[in-house]
Amino acid sequence: xxxxxxxxxxxxxxxxxxxxxxxxxxASIRRREQELINKAIVFTVxxxxxxxxxxxxxxxxxxxxxxxxxFKRIVAMLHHFFGGNISSYxxxxxxxxxxxxxxxxxxxxxxxxxxxFGVRLETSAINDGNPKTTTGVELIAYGTAIIPxxxxxxxxxxxxxxx
Amino acid sequence: MRYENRLPPxxxxxxxxxxxxxxxxxxxxxxxxxxxxxxxxxxLGSALATQIPFSMEVTLAKRIGLLGEExxxxxxxxxxxxxxxxxAAQVELPExxxxxxxxxxxxxxxxxxxxxGVIMLHRGLLDQLHSENAIALVLAHExxxxxxxxxxxxxxxxxxxxxxxxxxxxxxxxxLLSNFANMTGNxxxxxxxxxxxxxxxxTGVEMVGRAYGHMGGVAEVFERLAAYEAKTGLSLPEFLASxxxxxxxxxxxxxxxxxxxxxxxxxxxxxxPRLRSGQK
Numbered sequence: 069x070x071x072x073x074x075x076x077x078x079x080x081x082x083x084x085x086x087x088x089x090x091x092x093x094x095a096s097i098r099r100r101e102q103e104l105i106n107k108a109i110v111f112t113v114x115x116x117x118x119x120x121x122x123x124x125x126x127x128x129x130x131x132x133x134x135x136x137x138x139f140k141r142i143v144a145m146l147h148h149f150f151g152g153n154i155s156s157y158x159x160x161x162x163x164x165x166x167x168x169x170x171x172x173x174x175x176x177x178x179x180x181x182x183x184x185f186g187v188r189l190e191t192s193a194i195n196d197g198n199p200k201t202t203t204g205v206e207l208i209a210y211g212t213a214i215i216p217x218x219x220x221x222x223x224x225x226x227x228x229x230x231x
Numbered sequence: 232m233r234y235e236n237r238l239p240p241x242x243x244x245x246x247x248x249x250x251x252x253x254x255x256x257x258x259x260x261x262x263x264x265x266x267x268x269x270x271x272x273x274x275l276g277s278a279l280a281t282q283i284p285f286s287m288e289v290t291l292a293k294r295i296g297l298l299g300e301e302x303x304x305x306x307x308x309x310x311x312x313x314x315x316x317x318x319a320a321q322v323e324l325p326e327x328x329x330x331x332x333x334x335x336x337x338x339x340x341x342x343x344x345x346x347x348g349v350i351m352l353h354r355g356l357l358d359q360l361h362s363e364n365a366i367a368l369v370l371a372h373e374x375x376x377x378x379x380x381x382x383x384x385x386x387x388x389x390x391x392x393x394x395x396x397x398x399x400x401x402x403x404x405x406x407l408l409s410n411f412a413n414m415t416g417n418x419x420x421x422x423x424x425x426x427x428x429x430x431x432x433x434t435g436v437e438m439v440g441r442a443y444g445h446m447g448g449v450a451e452v453f454e455r456l457a458a459y460e461a462k463t464g465l466s467l468p469e470f471l472a473s474x475x476x477x478x479x480x481x482x483x484x485x486x487x488x489x490x491x492x493x494x495x496x497x498x499x500x501x502x503x504p505r506l507r508s509g510q511k
Contacts, residue, residue, distance in 0.1 A: 083250075083251070087250075101238055102238065105237075105238065109234060111234065139250075139254070142254070143253060143254045143257065146257035146260075146261055147257065149257075149260075149264070155245060155248060155250065155253065156250055156253075158245045158246055159245045161244075162244045166239065183234065
């Protein structure tokens with residue numbers, strides 16, 4: 069019976085705390101995305117545009133590791149039997165992806181880059197040595213950041229993004 | 232060429248819906264599945280167990296110490312055995328079936344049938360029965376369980392369920408689910424044995440009716456058990472919890488008496504003195 073109560077306790081804590089943290093994380097992501105809207109814009113294309121002067125190219129990479137709370141894990145375990153969208157993981161991975169891209173853009177912005185090309189995302193599961201369980205997910209975003217040559221008089225329409 | 236970024240669209244990558252509702256519906260689905268599967272395995276195990284010859288059941292009972300000379304050689308066990316033999320003669324028994332009555336010297340108000348045709352009757356229950364007819368009913372009820380192969384059914388069903396749960400939990404690697412399955416599994420076993428109890432009442436009442444020519448003393452047993460149940464409140468002995476309600480049992484008694492065309496009342500046979508406690 070004790071086992072059952074601790075299970076219930078973890079489930080309630082997992083749901084309550086997990087939901088609260090997820091909400092505040094999404095709020096933070098939206099706010100930062102709004103702040104960065106004109107800065108360090110990202111593209112998946114690999115071919116760089118014609119650039120005036122002598123711009124610098126740098127590799128930028130950023131990662132996030134998110135943990136799965138107890139509630140999400142139990143719900144995913146139940147999905148294990150019946151299939152269907154594991155919506156509890158969908159929101160978790162959505163957060164991780166957007167957070168990783170945001171961190172990469174923040175880094176690029178900090179070094180004076182205005183664009184990142186050839187952006188890629190990679191995911192890996194962290195399982196504490198037991199391949200049957202997943203305790204967290206790591207997400208890495210990387211790409212080629214372009215720091216424009218300001219002395220060459222960059223073409224403003226190329227760098228401009230609508231507000 | 233113009234390069235631009237816009238804010239990422241919301242609500243595309245995440246399925247909308249309440250996660251709690253999703254969890255609950257999944258859990259309900261799992262519960263129903265587990266109960267159905269466990270019930271199916273239990274019924275399969277019970278059905279298979281009835282195919283085991285009774286002689287094998289006796290061998291098993293001897294090996295695990297349920298059955299042996301040392302348990303049935305005392306005076307009271309012998310006296311109860313004589314009564315059981317008389318009752319057994321009233322019905323046609325399956326091939327090779329035999330009963331061994333064991334008197335158990337303790338206060339517990341209990342009687343039960345187990346593997347190998349063994350019937351345990353505790354002093355606590357025996358002392359509450361005021362006629363031989365009443366004792367005969369208790370014995371006949373337990374004998375009926377053995378005739379219906381109920382102990383073998385329960386043992387076979389539980390064995391198969393626990394084997395399946397063991398395999399399943401090893402495969403899933405989650406102990407919690409098997410614990411949960413154990414709880415629900417016990418509930419299904421309980422409701423199944425209610426039906427077996429009803430059947431045992433029917434056969435038991437019939438045996439007593441044939442042996443004595445009337446149903447006198449039978450109602451007394453049902454009433455005593457009900458009174459004991461009321462007195463002890465919630466702390467019911469295990470064997471009572473799975474038995475049908477007294478009202479339903481009296482109904483069975485009346486129906487059976489009518490079918491056999493014998494009176495509900497009649498002269499009671501007194502209890503043989505050697506069966507009373509305090510006597511040596």
